[in-house]
Amino acid sequence: MRLVTAQGGVSFLRSDLIAFPHGFATRLGGVSTLPHTASLNLAFGRGDEDAAVLANLARFTEAVGVSGEVISLPQVHSTDVRTVGEADRGLGYQRKADSACDGYVTAAPDVTIGVKTADCVPILLADEEAGIVGALHAGWRGTVAGIAREGIARMIALGADPARIKAAIGPSIGLCCYAVGEDFCRAVAESPCAALCLSHIHREGDQPHADLPAMNTAILLSAGLSAEHIDTAHLCTCCRTDLFYSHRASRGVRGTMLSIIARPKGD
């Protein structure tokens, strides 16, 4: 994973594994000026004027080189992954109260899909030979419920081959900062992905800590991806508040990042 800074100052992470246009936004290079949203806040309702969020969205999509009409509905920590196509262009960015979704897959060119995070795990997926991409929002609930497995299943249904799928796991809260309680541990033990996830709760020290990127990696491997096709940012949003928004570090007073991918036009 590499940090790229585009003209105009927008900084985002991209994976060398994936050639299709994609990026995990940092908080750098936008127009938001509030202390907690400065500067590339990509969500409405965090304190910025809507115009600032829209300007940030335009800057970020231009920097990544994709259509600015990003599909990203409200997120609810589900395992719902929606297959979208040409007709869904303009489906909505964040504001659509009657509709929520935590992941997207598409085989349509020039349809930009995205997920919003600020500690949760963003996952971007691509089978470039088949021309199929995916974007997933994996907080702890979605992670242990198996949204990564669902995302891969949706891509396979469109014609992707898991042996070809590349996954980029973006910046999220890391093991270092993700102290969890016993109720969390119980919920993981009772979840559909318990067998893959429980070993990624570490119990050294006074409090258990969970490794969400490692849990998602384990699920992706079990879904048929190969280890060399999984690229992880290994950057903790909670440690690196200079680069990222963190829900935990800011106690909820924060902006939001966006991670996007698209199959390019004419590919």
Ligand SMILES: [Zn+2]
């Ligand atoms: Zn950390």
